[in-house]
Amino acid sequence: MNYNQYEYYSVKGGRRADQVESYRNPSISVKELRIMTDTIIEYKRFTHFETRVLKEPLEEITKHTSFNVTYEKVKKGRSIDSIVFHIEKKRMADDNSYKLDDRAYQEDKARKAETEDQLVLQAMDSPYTKLLIEHFLLSYLDLVDKKILVGLQKNVYPLYDELKELRGLNGVKDHLSYVRAKQEDYSKKNICKYLKKAIEQYLPTVKRQDLNHE
Incomplete structure (x- = not known):
């Protein structure tokens, strides 16, 4: 049984x-x-x-x-x-x-899994992933962690896009260099959360600087 x-x-x-x-x-x-x-x-x-x-x-x-x-x-x-x-x-x-017999639930679950797979592929192809590795913020072992890749593509990389529009790709590189220099060991346990918090704190400063120069 x-x-x-x-x-x-x-x-x-x-x-x-x-x-x-x-x-x-x-x-x-x-x-x-x-x-x-x-x-x-x-x-x-x-x-x-x-x-x-x-x-x-x-x-x-x-x-x-x-x-x-x-x-x-x-x-x-x-x-x-x-x-x-x-x-x-x-x-x-x-x-x-009880949701095992719920077809709508199972279909929704399958769609979410498919979406996650797409996010993983996008993260693998993203230039930001390469930059994170070059700045030693990601290791090659992290590339096999689906949760990390999904988190980066979904929550971090869109913010890097905003910074890139304001400062160009070099602006993103400068930010990552600063983040790496200030990184503490504890942050490595939740790298997505650490990177997201760092860019969320930095973007308002960049936007204020641009307003002051207008």
């Missing part, structure tokens, strides 16, 4: 719909279940077997875990041939697992 597989393949794909559903609603024959629970000899009457092997354990699972587990009996002829379990994850205050 691997619910984790259901969650994984519901998001990632790679399995047929019926296969994915079988992870949430697994079926097992009574014979296999008796072997697994070592009750081949015990509880000959199915009502006793059902109480001790199914009802009582599943009540405990539902009570003490994050899952609600129910079952249905499948007959073959007049006897019970197999059991189908139905597993549902309980909804917690901070639980978003």
